[in-house]
Structure formats: structure tokens, C-alpha cells
Amino acid sequence: MEKTDLLSLTDEELVDFTKELGEPKFRGEQIFQWIHKGIKSFDDMSNLSKTLREDLKSKAFITSLKIEKKLVSKIDGTTKYLFLLDDSNIIEGVLMKYKHGLTACISTQVGCSMGCSFCASTEGGLVRNLTAGEIIDQIHAINNDIGQRVSNIVLMGSGEPLHNFKEVVSFLRIANSKKGLNIGNRHITLSTCGLVTEIKRLADLRIPINLAISLHAPTNQLRQKIMPIARKYSIEELIDGCHYYLSKNNRRITFEYSLIKGVNDLEIHANQLVMLLKGLLCHVNLIPVNPVEKAAFEKSKDESIKRFASILKNNGIEATVRREMGSDIMAACGQLRNSHIDKQKN
Secondary structure, eight states: OOOEEGGGSOHHHHHHHHHHTTOOHHHHHHHHHHHTTTOOOGGGOTTSOHHHHHHHHHHEEOOOOEEEEEEEOTTTOOEEEEEEOTTSOEEEEEEEEETTEEEEEEOSEEEOSSOOTTOGGGTTOEEEEOOHHHHHHHHHHHHHHHTSOOOEEEEOSSSOGGGGHHHHHHHHHHHHOTTTTOOOGGGEEEEESOOHHHHHHHHHHTOOOEEEEEOOOSSHHHHHHHOGGGGTSOHHHHHHHHHHHHHHHOOOEEEEEEEBTTTTOSHHHHHHHHHHHTTSSEEEEEEEOOOOTTSOOOBOOHHHHHHHHHHHHHTTOOEEEOOOOOGGGTOSTTHHHHHHHHHHHO
């Protein structure tokens, strides 16, 4: 009999699970609270009977990933984690410190199949999806490591969150639960490279999280050169999906735009982006691209970044330049994991 990972269950699902064991509703609620306090052993759940604890041991488990490696930036205190999963796969997480609180950037897949040419996460392809429990446990591990609770979550680590739709939605419900992580939906951001069908599915669920779109180009021709997903969904279809999301949630959408020297950072590109986003409730997050060892892209010059941002702002498009964090510890998505895997091979 296959055991059930309790950390992957929402509070309602856990109540149903314990009812099947012949236990009352409040037992499921107690177990849910225990596991989201970071408790990993059923023996430590002191208000459960010994009989129930033994029953749980035979039919369930609680995901428990381990911190394999931890690097702390001497520049800004950003912390990069490598997490070891039960099947020996490695994923990444990042803790960033801002004035408004602690933000955890976490992974939703082992590797990624989207193939974006400027992203290190996609180099080895997709290995597998993470379970909701494995996504949640990244937060638990960070909270336990620092002795504090993170206040914001961004799903911007390895993987495409909407490619792992079911488990990510379960994660969102668990994270938002008052008995779970108790993190408000407005403090959670999901980043997607543009899976339009899934964007609309997410909109229909009316979970009012922040949606971030990895855009990175203002035209179909240019976007197709750097993002394979653009061959499946055109920019027009993507923008239509964004309008649909706004109609359901009325939450401002962020467009992420990695500036690559000589590729997408010219004045013509900025003006094309203005035309594309005009009238849309949105914000553009300009990201000086991180150099990726196996890609030939270079970060835009400072003057190009400033000029690009000013064109957007002068045309009524809100724009900011993302502050580079953890540059001394390979904090860009996928870099540390790839380095770790390469060392193991050698």
C-alpha cells in the first residue's frame, strides 16, 4: 500500500484522510497544525493517541527535505539553498531580505522543460514535478534554518509553476491556510513563461495571488528566438490571457523583462513594449540578465537599462529595475544546482 504524504494535503483533504481512518474531524485539524509547525515525527504529536500515531506511521509520511548546501552573500545577506530530496534530486531556494520582510524564492519542478535560452534552470531539462509537500517544505526548511517566518513567497525558482498545475494549486491553498503557513495571497507571486491555457485556468479559480509573466521580448519574432513557448502561444494570445486574468482577479500583472545586450534592450524594443502594454493594468520589472555559463548573452550596459526604463515611464508604463541580489553566491535561478551536479559528475 502506497503511503500518503500528509504535507501535500490541504486542511480539508487531511480531515478527509483522518475520517477514513475512523477519526473525528478535529484530529485532522490537529495533525495539519502539527505538520505546519515543522513537526516531522508522528511520535512528537503529543495530543494524538498512540494507536492513531501507529496507524499514521503505517499509512502516511511527512516529506522532509534536507539542506544540502547553504551560501550566504557577503554583499547583501541573500541566502542560497540547495535542498536534497528523498530521491536524491537537488532543487534550489533563495532567501532575500527586504525592508518589507523576508522573501523566499522556491522551486516547483526538478529542472525545467521550457528551454528559455537565458535561464540556467533549463539546461538539464525537466526531471520531474515536485509534490505540493516538497514545495511547502522548502518554506519550512528556510523558516527552521533562520528561526523566523518568511512573509512573502515567489514561485520563481527552478521549473514552470503552471506546468505543475495541480500540485502548485494545492501548495497555494496550503500556504494561504490560516492553520498552514498563513501567508496572504497578496504576498505570493507566481511567475510563468506564458502557458496561456493554464493562466486562464488559474484565473477561474479566483485565487488572488500576484501573477508575473516572463515576457522578455515585445514581438513574436524576437520572443520565439529566446523562448520556445512563444512558438505555441503568440504574444497576442498571452496578452489576451492577461486580460482574462485581470477580469477575474483585478490584480496588477507584473511583466518580467530580462535585458540582454544587443538583443532586446534597444530603444525600438522599449517603444514596441509600450505599444504592447498600453492600457493594461501592469508593471514592468526590468532585469539585467545574469550571465549564464553555457549561453552567450551579456548583461545590458547601465545606460541602456536607464534609457529603456525612462522610455517606459515617459509613456505611462510603470517600470522598475530589479536590484541584483546574491551575485557572489550564484543566486540566479539554476546556477548553483548546475554547478553542484557538474561537480558530482566529475
